[in-house]
Amino acid sequence: MKNSYFPGCNLKTEAKGFEQSAIAVSKALDAELVEMPEWNCCGTVQTMTTDNLMRRIAPVRVLSRASNHVKELKNSQNQVITLCSMCNSTLKIVNAEVKENPNDLEKINFQLENDDLVYEGDMEVKHFLEILRDDVGYENIAKKVTNPLEGMKIASYYGCMLLHPEKAKIDDEEMPTVMESIVLSLGAEVVDWPYFKQCCGSYHIVDRDDIVNSQVVKIIRNAKKTGANALIVACPLCAYNLDNQQVELEKLGVEKEPIPIFYFTQLMAIAMGLPQKVNHFEDHHINPILLLKELGLIGKKK
Amino acid sequence: MSYDYIEFGDTEKEFTSKIEEISGQNIFSCYQCGKCSAGCAFSNLMEKTINHTMQLVQLGKKEKVLQSNTHWVCASCLTCTVRCPREIDVAAVMEAIREYTLRYEPETIERLDLPEELLKKIPNIALVGSFRKKSEL
């Protein structure tokens, strides 16, 4: 099975480890992610105004190109897969909106004429987590695990965009289970913690890092309190905020002993014994290798 | 203590209906339960609670709404939207207030100079997101 995959801006820069580990994992699980050609920015954060069609053009262009890509792939379902939960949310919402309002879609399609594109409202947007849950199945993930993550106590951090709003959510917004189920199938321990969807502060990092810091402190303290030794995320922005700001907070003397932040696919890659280089741990601000070594999960001799 | 004189003149009505138009929400569905404020992760940084803002929009108190930082502190995490018992997309109302300012009173917004090294360091996703919410881009 091959899936059309939309990367989005960060997967090629800060979050290389997310993309490459996800692609490696997807191949191993026979749900391969194949990058769609000529993609552009999803638009980042969906507009919640009713009248701003301009901001819906970018996502619709992506959907239209993905639709063409799916046709080339053959045997693929009419769906485009995202890794970044922000992209996922933006594309899903815009997709739902233009399907509901054919008049808007017509106007947007008019703008796409220059690119020789037209979107017919025939695509579904899925997050890779949904593919793992619905198409692959947790048992099949467990079957591929060669290096169970014993000793890892993981707090699954969903953030807002995987669960909000109704149109874009991938799981129950108050009690999601998809990340936890994956963690369990990797042989790691799940931590039951309430801050799994407390917002990280998002784009406020640009000009209001105080907002982000206050959130990061709350989230990290709660994770530590419940015994977690690592967090997993599905969003490059959450990852950056939680990862980088822990370092900043340490510098400020607010919070000590930072805990590493992983993309869920990185842990899957480790548990499935895939090559270490896909994870690009060198991009992380808090070195995750220390913990992995301490627990004997990498660097073991066969 | 503060005092307010309530009147529903054209300016008040116009502000309310403009916010309703941009957000696509019926502001008057709000019955002031405050669940939006209660669940907001950023309420400690807001000058007015969200439900207070909603009430002010209902009353058409444009100045009071725009002076407050509430809608700028909102990070669009949509917790309020999914929990609102009256099916109001509260986050969209916050967005509408931001949009209103950007469209009709851009001069009231302070310009920000971002240092070069910050721009290099921060992921694009945050930059684009921030510009989309806080500027006319």
Added chain:
Amino acid sequence: MVDQKMLVEVAKETLAREDVKYIIGYKKGSYGFQTSAAFAYTPKDVEEFIFTPLCNKNLAKYPLKEEKLPLKRGEEEDKRKIGLVVKGCDSRAIVQIIQENGMKREDVVLIGIPCPGVINQKEIEKRFPNQSEITDINEINDEYVFTVEGKEHKIPKQELLAEVCKTCEYPNPVLYDVMIGEEVEVNPKAEYEGIKDLEEAPLENRWEYWEEQFQRCIRCYACREACPLCYCSTCMADLLEPQWIRRSVNLSENTAWNIMRAFHLAGRCISCGACENACPMDIPLMELNKKLGKEVKEMFEYTPGLDIDAKPLLGSFNPDDPEEFIK
């Protein structure tokens, strides 16, 4: 094609049964390309039975037409069955009628014939307008072969095949007691392709189109007489009190009649095309029927004439009906 001998043999066997009154099948018509219904009371009658691509009438109509004569004192009702030769569409009509309590399953014995499709009567008569001699047609390798005025003609099947047969999903009888021959393969065109253009046309154009069609109707009611599902003992069109449709032949009343008939067949029409075939004015009645059939299929996921135990669509009531049409 069906083995003629086998048909006669099976019909004779059926007729020999004690509980069978008579058998209805096809026989040669009296002129040209016509065939007609045959009523066989004796083995000799059965000898006349045929099945050719010209057997395009729907025989399901006939058992219902039987007149029940007043019984003399002490006389018992004749409860024997009526034998019937059925194609796919005839059998569906029977199923639909049974569903509607129009007859009981035990009232009929069905001799099923897998049908490779029948000829569009109008088309062939158009091509050979002067043919009055009784003509046989055989289907050989996707061609119809027949002789007109001493000259042999071979015409590709698709050219003469009736429109409804091209999209027929059930050429094999869905209900039968005996089946003659092998089932034919089902390979229909998309069923509602034919009405697509009409559906997409603007409202005014559609109205204009139908005005034109109904203008021509002469209200002979041949459609009703040919339709196996128009079997009400008293047709609403014939009622005087209240009078739903006036007798006058004009656009208004013609439209009323044709639309009423179409609605009356919604969820009941089994697409045999008998009405259109019978219409002397060439009104495309099946377009109306297909449109309503499509609506029914999409809204209620219901196809008429398949299951004798199903409830008739318009006679079923679901308290959870979403009633989306109420705004």
Added chain:
Amino acid sequence: MRIGVYVCECGKNISATVDVEKVVDYAKSLPNVAASRVYKYMCADPGQELIKKDIEELKLDKVIVAACSPRMHEPTFRAAIEDKGLNPYTLEIVNIREQVSWVHDDKKKGTKKAKSLVKSSVMRSALMEPLDRKKVGVTHKALVIGAGIAGIQAALDIAGSGYQVTLVEKTSSIGGKMAQLDKTFPTLDCSACILSPKMVEVGRNPNITLIANAEVEQVDGYVGNFKVKIKKKPRYVIEERCTMCDDCVPVCPVIVHDEYNENLSPRKAIYIAFPQAIPASYIINPDDCLGIDPLICSKCKDVCGPEAIDFDMKPEIIEDEFGAIVVATGFDTYPIENLGEYGQGNIPDVITGLEFERLISPGGPSTGDLRRPSDGKLVKNVVFIHCAGSRDPAKHLPYCSKICCMYSTKQALMFKHEVRDGTAVNFYIDIRTGGKDYEEFYQRAAEEAKVIYIRGKVSELIQDGDKILVKGVNTLTAETVELHADLVVLATGIIPSQGTKDIASVLRLSLGINGFIKEAHPKLKPVETSITGVFVAGCATGPKDIPETVSQAGRAAVRACNIIAQDEIEVEATIAHVDEILCRGCGICVGTCPYSAITLIDTKRFGNIYKVASVNEALCKGCGSCAAACLNGAINQFGFEDKQILAMIQALGEE
């Protein structure tokens, strides 16, 4: 033919949007109209007198009243014209209020519409024929379904009027939800103390037949003559022999959750629901018991002195006839599992109001000391969250359950009486004290017991160590607030019980959008249902407090007695009838009839037998479904004949 047309102004209700004078003048010009008049209130006595006088003086034979919906005053005017010797079914009502003045603003257009409606009725009126009401006999016995406080009260009131009544209860004991409550608001009466005398009376009253552990399976028939099948499930304990000695319980090896205590305590497979249970007999739950098989375990049977245990008991079907039915199937509370933001039932110390009742009750799992479920610690501070899942059309119940403000206040007060130095905080949106002495009770909680009220809805509950972090808001100080609680009580709302849904489908009662049984009229027929002879009491129609439930049960009892007291009653005259010649016996009408009033019968014509439809006149409600469904037009309805309706359509079609 002489028709009189009477147009009502209904104060300004009609005359504001309809020029009534013009309508009257127009009516005069219509065929057969002999009189046309306007009056301010046609339904008032002078208005009726006007009609009666005209019938006498002008020799009218048909009357048309253009006023409000026939649901309001059709009976009034029917009685008026019957008084003067006209057949009541020749009356024609034109609804120019609900269908014209109340839905239009434009007086010109309203007047025009009113005129054409009047015209169509004049045309129909000419074709109206006199109809007769049929009469049927009555069984002088009532059935009450559900034995909570509503059912108990209704049964007692019917029995008190001297009639036989059968009371059917689904569970092993009567008492319902009220038996689970510790105290009642606003008087803080002990719930059991005021309920148990009534329960004992049910057990004692010779006019009441109590069938517990039973369900109504099937109801056929019609007003005055309901044929009912009741399935009595086996109790496995012979009620008359059981002496309640309790010897069986200690030996039973099976331990399961106790439903009476909201699953907060254990019970055995053989048990009694609660000490005051009626019927006063133990019961074995076959789902819990090791198999109702003496080979596996018969410990209880072995120790039972009076030999009351019978493993061979079988379900019993009881068939009986009743003249009237009272449905009192009660409510359930909104499931905590649906409330994701409040922990979905996964936080042990977040409980429902009903669980709180059991926890604080001396007869409950912690024998009266308020100990929390997670660790059994005594509770020092409690948070009550009002409207938990109520007034929330987005995800939960759209409506207000009416009693939660008061029961949370009551519980906070009970808690303060129990734990003097504790704190009780109520998060509310609005406090609704719409009942006698309720406001005073609320004030008492705040003033005397210092119960804290914070106006704002809680957004989230988080387990934080052994406490619960409550994330709320104080909308009055315009601040968000957080606090830690030992115990959180959710005031969950009222939803229709499973029993209500089941009985509605058995009786084919109409339900409202929220799943409660719909009253025949929300104001004036609050206990009547869509089916004549079936009445409803208590929370089956919507949220109610105890006083309201009890008084409604009384009215339901009176209405049931109204029927069973008569020897025969009249049934609807505008029923369906079949033209046998047109009918071809397809039976579509049989399936369409919501009241099972139509059957196919054999009819002989010249020796041949044909099937035709036949209408049971007592069952038919005159809904017209069959007439609409009949493909042949063979079914018509008296008073709504095709020719009459066609005449109306024709009139409406003409300019």
